[in-house]
Amino acid sequence: MNIYMPAEDSYLLSETLENYLINLINNNNNSSSKNQYKSSSFKTHSSLSSNKIINNGSNRNKKIKILDMGSGSGIQAKTCRKLGFKDVLTADVNPNAVRNLKKQGFRAIKTNLFLKLYKRKGDLSGKTLVPIRFDLIIFNPPYLPEDKLEPKDSKLATTAGKKGYELIIKFLKQAKSHLNKKGAIMLLFSSLSQPSVIKNKAKQLGYNLKLLKKQKLFFEELYVYELSDLHRNVNIIN
Numbered sequence: 588m589n590i591y592m593p594a595e596d597s598y599l600l601s602e603t604l605e606n607y608l609i610n611l612i613n614n615n616n617n618s619s620s621k622n623q624y625k626s627s628s629f630k631t632h633s634s635l636s637s638n639k640i641i642n643n644g645s646n647r648n649k650k651i652k653i654l655d656m657g658s659g660s661g662i663q664a665k666t667c668r669k670l671g672f673k674d675v676l677t678a679d680v681n682p683n684a685v686r687n688l689k690k691q692g693f694r695a696i697k698t699n700l701f702l703k704l705y706k707r708k709g710d711l712s713g714k715t716l717v718p719i720r721f722d723l724i725i726f727n728p729p730y731l732p733e734d735k736l737e738p739k740d741s742k743l744a745t746t747a748g749k750k751g752y753e754l755i756i757k758f759l760k761q762a763k764s765h766l767n768k769k770g771a772i773m774l775l776f777s778s779l780s781q782p783s784v785i786k787n788k789a790k791q792l793g794y795n796l797k798l799l800k801k802q803k804l805f806f807e808e809l810y811v812y813e814l815s816d817l818h819r820n821v822n823i824i825n
């Protein structure tokens with residue numbers, strides 16, 4: 588099974604993620620003792636200087652737990668690592684991707700969405716499974732409607748279902764119980780994924796949505812959204 592090689596969607600998400608993480612660090616560095624990352628303070632790339640923060644190793648925000656779901660080549664996880672975020676778990680349903688991620692030194696797990704992302708609770712029986720939780724979940728999912736002519740192999744990385752949103756909605760349903768208090772999701776999808784269906788479903792599930800970035804391509808428009816739990820304060824750190 589081929590590993591998805593970075594394309595426009597990957598680069599858009601990676602650039603948005605880089606800004607988001609830089610902003611997270613800068614917010615932590617620049618504010619007072621009660622410093623908290625506010626979702627609404629996302630800035631554009633031009634207002635930030637990555638050189639300014641890369642040298643700062645003593646940042647507690649860099650300790651956040653990150654999940655790179657559908658990691659593929661690991662491009663998003665590499666962005667996190669480049670900025671000094673070390674607690675990054677990569678996950679993919681494609682065993683070749685997982686093998687390759689491990690070779691690159693990432694913790695990597697083969698899983699269909701969150702199926703394997705549970706741990707045993709320390710009770711006497713040890714039988715209770717509890718969701719592993721993260722502060723930030725990144726996902727560049729398969730987001731296209733099914734094209735019957737596309738080979739099965741590549742569909743795994745491109746196709747979200749017949750309508751282009753099915754897997755994304757499944758992800759959003761499952762992700763809720765894997766987010767830490769004040770955690771957030773960074774999700775990419777396309778104008779071809781029926782964005783209004785995804786956004787309505789996300790709202791129904793209790794997410795707050797914020798558009799971070801969009802990009803027009805030849806046949807479609809790509810969007811990167813931040814989703815957080817409506818019923819919790821939107822802060823990534825405690």
Ligand SMILES: C[S@@+](CC[C@H](N)C(=O)[O-])C[C@H]1O[C@@H](n2cnc3c(N)ncnc32)[C@H](O)[C@@H]1O
Pocket residue numbers: 591592593594596597600656657658659660661662663678679680681684698699700727728729730743744745
């Ligand atoms: C569009 S690619 C993105 C790859 C990479 N994150 C990037 O940005 O280039 C989607 C990835 O999701 C993975 N994937 C598809 N279905 C999945 C599932 N049910 N659970 C976990 N990963 C899945 C694919 O194998 C592929 O690596």
